Amino acid sequence: MEKYIEQTLKALEKNNMQAVYVEKKSDIIDAVKEFLPKGSSVAVGGSVTLDESGVIDLIRNGDYVFYDRYAPNLTAEQTNEVFVKSLSADVFLMSSNAITKNGELYNVDGRSNRVAPLVFGPKSVVVVAGKNKIVENIAEAVLRVKTIAAPLNAKRLNCNTYCAKVGKCVSLSTDNPEMSAGCGSDARICCNYVVSAMQRTKNRIKVIICGEDLGY
Numbered sequence: 364m365e366k367y368i369e370q371t372l373k374a375l376e377k378n379n380m381q382a383v384y385v386e387k388k389s390d391i392i393d394a395v396k397e398f399l400p401k402g403s404s405v406a407v408g409g410s411v412t413l414d415e416s417g418v419i420d421l422i423r424n425g426d427y428v429f430y431d432r433y434a435p436n437l438t439a440e441q442t443n444e445v446f447v448k449s450l451s452a453d454v455f456l457m458s459s460n461a462i463t464k465n466g467e468l469y470n471v472d473g474r475s476n477r478v479a480p481l482v483f484g485p486k487s488v489v490v491v492a493g494k495n496k497i498v499e500n501i502a503e504a505v506l507r508v509k510t511i512a513a514p515l516n517a518k519r520l521n522c523n524t525y526c527a528k529v530g531k532c533v534s535l536s537t538d539n540p541e542m543s544a545g546c547g548s549d550a551r552i553c554c555n556y557v558v559s560a561m562q563r564t565k566n567r568i569k570v571i572i573c574g575e576d577l578g579y
């Protein structure tokens with residue numbers, strides 16, 4: 364394991380988050396299963412990582428009660444009901460926009476159905492992230508979202524934002540881009556900025572870091 368990954372795992376543990384390392388993408392399913400008792404209710408935050416690693420397929424295999432935000436033909440109202448129900452799921456699965464070497468998770472959300480269950484509600488939160496999500500500190504995490512995560516997600520979700528077209532946040536064209544500075548689009552995906560630092564409930568949050576790159 365590379366030194367900076369080891370350092371990050373230790374820092375997460377120090378912040379009362381259970382930290383697990385897996386070498387390959389193909390090891391993720393077994394690691395996730397350890398935190399998913401059969402029959403538990405499960406919800407997910409939107410994540411390319413969960414798709415790429417096969418976790419979405421896993422929770423569709425019938426062993427779990429999946430509050431499925433991706434079920435076909437959901438109306439906007441039904442999707443919202445799934446998001447509200449997700450707050451009471453036994454397990455909430457997501458990735459993270461960035462993880463600092465100081466053991467913090469950094470997440471920026473538009474609708475905020477991802478950051479809400481991260482901070483409160485589900486008994487257990489399982490975060491899956493590739494090593495590409497590890498950054499030095501919060502300043503680097505902020506930049507990572509403005510230059511990588513938000514532009515690529517905005518493009519994937521067909522959001523009419525500056526970053527989807529140009530590939531970086533509009534705030535970077537100003538002299539002093541504050542964390543929360545950004546566009547005025549109705550489709551803005553950066554509305555709530557959440558740093559998860561030391562947790563009171565030990566190991567409620569589990570972080571699985573993979574030695575390969577995943578998602579963005």
Ligand code: SF4
Pocket residue numbers: 508509513514517524525526527531532533534544545546547548550551552553
């Ligand atoms: S604030 Fe707007 S332009 Fe900036 S990254 Fe977020 S969605 Fe993109």
